[in-house]
Amino acid sequence: MLYTLGLGDRVIGITKFCIYPSEWYHSRSRVGGTKDVRIERVQALQPDLIIANKEENSREQVLALSKQFRVWVTDVTDLPSALNMIAVLGKLTGTGTAADALALTIASRFAAIRPCTPSLRVAYLIWKNPYMTIGNDTFIHDMLNRMGMTNVFGSKTRYPKTSVDELIEKAPDLIMLSSEPYRFGQKDLAEWSKLLPTAKTILVNGEFFSWYGSRLLLSPGYFTELLTTIAAGHSG
CATH class of the missing domain: 3.40.50.1980 (Nitrogenase molybdenum iron protein domain)
Structure with missing residues (x-):
């Protein structure tokens, strides 16, 4: 940033x-x-x-x-607070013009995202042993909403622990395994594909879901590509 x-x-x-x-x-x-x-x-x-x-x-x-x-x-808990943070940082560092321009560019790129329809119910995992996910007051939750996704743990707050049994009970359409803070990999992908075969499981780059500085310039493009991939998988 x-x-x-x-x-x-x-x-x-x-x-x-x-x-x-x-x-x-x-x-x-x-x-x-x-x-x-x-x-x-x-x-x-x-x-x-x-x-x-x-x-x-x-x-x-x-x-x-x-x-x-x-x-x-x-x-920072959502896109509006991220854009405000950028603007304030500009004022504090004497880069107000550049910061305001950056915030406007980010906002316009997010406005161009075409959310998935109908909404997919998603479980976004950030940690293993124990498994942890995200609640409704997190930045990641806001990013999922902007993709048209419904967080199956949206009734909870912060970063609650979960389990295989609870995820099976939640029956999400999609499981996202993040690259951070825990780096899920191909082994985890294969494991979850067997544990919950009714859901599509994918690896995602957590930077685009949780880094709320200038990395947000790249998030809308990544989300659009991800939505296209997910749609192709579901239609298949």
Whole structure:
């Protein structure tokens, strides 16, 4: 996101999960993970602004850093709040014009998505041992809605645990196995195809469902391709 806004020269620290652009990973100071920020590394960098996230970062660490530095905490749960985050980030970093243009482009691309009809009932899995899915107050849930999908766990919140038995009982039309935070693979795909043969099971790139910065420029195109693939599979 910061790179997209042209702030590359001003970014002095990143987390180990900040993998784009790839050249940053070896040219910027890494301050740990989102849940275990190395506070002493941040202190050594003396940043003018720290960007944190309500869901990803530890409240205790954010509060500790806010005693020494200016900290902005983002809270994104759907597309409107993501677009607002982009606009605010532009104001905070002096890139308002670029940020507003970016938000408009993202919004227009999402408006062009043609949702599936009729709606498919989907179970989106993010973790294994135990299996975990997504509730109605998550960004992923909003992305599914924009594809025309109905989350079979839409009556729940956050990231509830589930089980094979519960998923069989829910009888979804479609099971999506995400690439993150747990990286489901071909073995899992084969396993679920046997466990729930009445549902179509697919592997999906979690970045397009859960990264709510400039990655959203690419999400509508990915969703459109995915919808086409799913429709072809169901018609077959």
